[in-house]
Amino acid sequence: MATEFIARGQDLELKGIRKEFPGFVAVDNLDLKIPAGEFFALLGPSGCGKTTTLRMIAGLESPSKGEILLGGKDIAGMKPHERPVNTVFQNYALFPHMNVLENVAFGIRQRKLTEPLPKAEKALAMVELEHLAQRRPQQLSGGQQQRVALARALVNRPSLLLLDEPLGALDLKLRRQMQIELKAIQMEVGLTFLHVTHDQEEAMDMADTVAVMNQGHIEQLGAPEVLYDRPKTAFVAKFLGQSNMFIGKVTETNSETTSIEYKGKKITGLTKRSEKVTGVIAIGVRPEKTNFHETEPVSDPGLNILGPGEITDIRFTGVSNQYQIDIPAIGVMTVFAQNVGRSPVVELGAQVYVSWKIEHSFGLSDLPSGVEEDK
Amino acid sequence: MAFVAFGSQAPAKEQGPSKTGRVALFLLLPGLFYLALFFITPLVSLIITSLKAPSSTGAIGRYDLGLEFGNYVYALTQYAPQIFRSFSFAVLATVIALAISYPIAYFIAVKSRNRPLLRGILLTLVVAPFFISFLLRTFAWKQIFSNDSLVVNVLKDIGIFGADSYIIGTNFAVVFGLVYNFIPFMTLPIYANLDRLDLSLVEAGSDLYASPSKTFRKITLPLSLPGVISGTLLTFIPISGDYVVASRDFLGGPDTAMIGNVVEANFLRIQDYPTASAISVMLMATIVVLVSAYVRRSGTDDLL
Known part of the structure; x- marks a missing residue:
């Protein structure tokens, strides 16, 4: 011993x-x-x-x-x-x-x-x-x-x-x-x-x-x-916190950005933050990285913009509000907004747009299983 | 009515406990009655008998009430060897039974914990002898060990035994029979205890640098002590008073009589009831003293 x-x-x-x-x-x-x-x-x-x-x-x-x-x-x-x-x-x-x-x-x-x-x-x-x-x-x-x-x-x-x-x-x-x-x-x-x-x-x-x-x-x-x-697999993305996921075929990819088409909408992420840039891939974004807007934001190659959709649920958790936004033809997205007094005041049923910076997208190496992630 | 309503609070409170007290007493009655009938009465009767004097009419088997403490002195001097032998046999048989039972119980409770089938079979094997009468089993051993049996003949053939050696009637045969008959009483309490042993404690022991044998001595054994103690009590007490195995009708001989045989002979053959009673009282008192000392030493007072 x-x-x-x-x-x-x-x-x-x-x-x-x-x-x-x-x-x-x-x-x-x-x-x-x-x-x-x-x-x-x-x-x-x-x-x-x-x-x-x-x-x-x-x-x-x-x-x-x-x-x-x-x-x-x-x-x-x-x-x-x-x-x-x-x-x-x-x-x-x-x-x-x-x-x-x-x-x-x-x-x-x-x-x-x-x-x-x-x-x-x-x-x-x-x-x-x-x-x-x-x-x-x-x-x-x-x-x-x-x-x-x-x-x-x-x-x-x-x-x-x-x-x-x-x-x-x-x-x-x-x-x-x-x-x-x-x-x-x-x-x-x-x-x-x-x-x-x-x-x-x-x-x-x-x-x-x-x-x-x-x-x-x-x-x-x-x-x-x-x-x-920067979760690399769907399991990690799901196990560590929540995320909004989009699965689609890659439509364009270069050294800077990679985009997929998801139900007719283009969703873009950075190529260096993607595990896979060919075929069908999943791109996700954390709910707190997303914002919503009451008017349509100005189109910007640095932003993914979806909407408009209806706010179907608002949950108050103290430090933040959690919003469920149902976007027609896209699905339900989750958005977290900090309660710092400057988040837009919205009510149930309001029509909003959702956006996030393309550098906040992450591309996974595999596809999430089950349909509930297919948002 | 107003008075009743005013005063109802306090009496109701007092009535509560006394009512439950009466219910408790009522529920205790069968137990108390049982104890009085089957424990206190025979005990008092035994003590009274042990102090009786021979009948003034001189009739055999007839005794008068008295305070003959000499009965105890007589019993003690007359039967000292048998008393000593009883306790020696009981200690020896208990120790041997423990040495055999602990590994069996350990194997069933710990080693086959995840194998329910094996465990069921082994437990059945431990209990199986109970399905056959105690007397028959002991008698079977008498046959197996009898003077021209296969066992004795083989031992003679291979030279371990001399031509006139025998087994029946020896101390060995009696202790063997006692151990055999009482092993389940030792195994089951130890098994029941080890069955509850939290194996993560054993793992913690080995994680903290204790070798398997050290872990056994420092963790498993101390934790199973309550089982060992109930097992030894369940074995030692009945063995001390056993009169079947050591009797000449079974595995005993002229020099193997134990207290139980003395009591039996005095009660049933000589009809010397006071002496038999005196021995019984002494046997009981000795067991109570020995057992309480033992339990106190083992630090498991809550057993008594």
Whole structure:
């Protein structure tokens, strides 16, 4: 067993990982590189293979194929207790027969390191729970248990910390607070964090890099802003926020712009923001990038203009209003307008035009499935 | 009417609990009646009998009321070897049964957790012996171990046994029979406990650098202790008083008698009721003391 652990995190690299369970493939040919010290989120719907991936890294499942490199060393063959990796489990998995302090000291005792209790006390102080050291886990609230689980993992100074939906059981307010604390702790200790979650807001909020997983493979990987601004597949566009999508045949393309024809209307995007520029492609735009106008805007090659259409629904969400606009022969579009006092005052049933800048369009590599996206 | 309306608030409040109290008492009655009839009465009767003196008329099997504490001294001195043997056998058989049952229960509850068919078959196998009478099963072992049985002959042929060796009537045969008969009582409580074991705790143990054997000792075993304790109690207590296995009609011999056999002989053959009762009372008191000490030591007071 490795008895010396590095205080800083290490690079994690997955090469061609595949995991088969009887009857289905959970993870298929997964390649992933997480640089040391990064907060990395694996985001996806349930059943996408993200938890299986995490369990393979922890050693709780063994991959059917592929390599898991931690700091350049293949750990795929190592037993879980031999890996310098710690996990914060989804249900926390605190030992009910030990008090909080003994829970936190457990890893240090197992590695036979010196001063298990003082170290555990320090870790508890970091999560501000030193006053509860003598309690049993069952006597703590969900948020407190979550922090104990975090302290129990962090006290070992692992090269890599795995978080398996650790905030899933908390209520919204506590969740926001824990997100901020978790991020602060990660910055403070400088460890590599791998966070598995199905909550896109949580992933985008905390992670430096987000990998969106779907059906056992990674759809897209990048900084949260990039993923949101420039989704490459329909799945990513749909999973991270909302979008208006248009599917049509490419009518013209050059080094600058690419246009499709959608139900007789021309919709243009930038060629460099398109994954595909031939055949039938999907072009999308985020609702908050669109504007509406009560009079027809002046035609401009830099703008996509649709309409007029009727406002069929207005939803007030606090920071913004969400409008549904039914444009004849085009379909229903969603437009978000910030409540800054200067958004046009419109009412249900008003006739408006919708426009957005062509640089806000994104072209996808695949087509959205189902008709509801065919707006 | 005005007065009633005015005063109705307070009495109604007081009536509530006393009414539920009466209902509770009523619901308790069958249980209390059962306890009084089948526990308190025999116990008092047993204690009274244990203090009786021989009849002044001298008739055999007739005793007069008295306070003969000498009955206890007599029983203790007369049957000390059997008392000691009973508890030794009970401890030994319980430990062996635990050693056999824990792995079985662990395998059924943990290892075959995702294989319901295998699990059902194994559980049935554990319980299956109950379908046949306890006496018949013990008698079957008497046949298997009898002096010219296949087992004994093979052991003689391969030289492990001498020409005049035997199994029936030895301590081995009795302890074997006790372990065999009481294994399900040990296995089922442990199984029921391990069945509830949260495997993510085991995973957390291995994630926190504990090897599989360390994880077992630090996590699985302590968490399954309540099951182990109920299993050992369900085994130890009946074994201490068992009188079938060690009897000469079954697997026992002249030197294997346990307390149960002594009680049986005194009650049914010698008709020395006071001595038999005195031994019974002592057996019961000893078990209560041993068990409470054991449970307290194991830190699971809530079992008692």
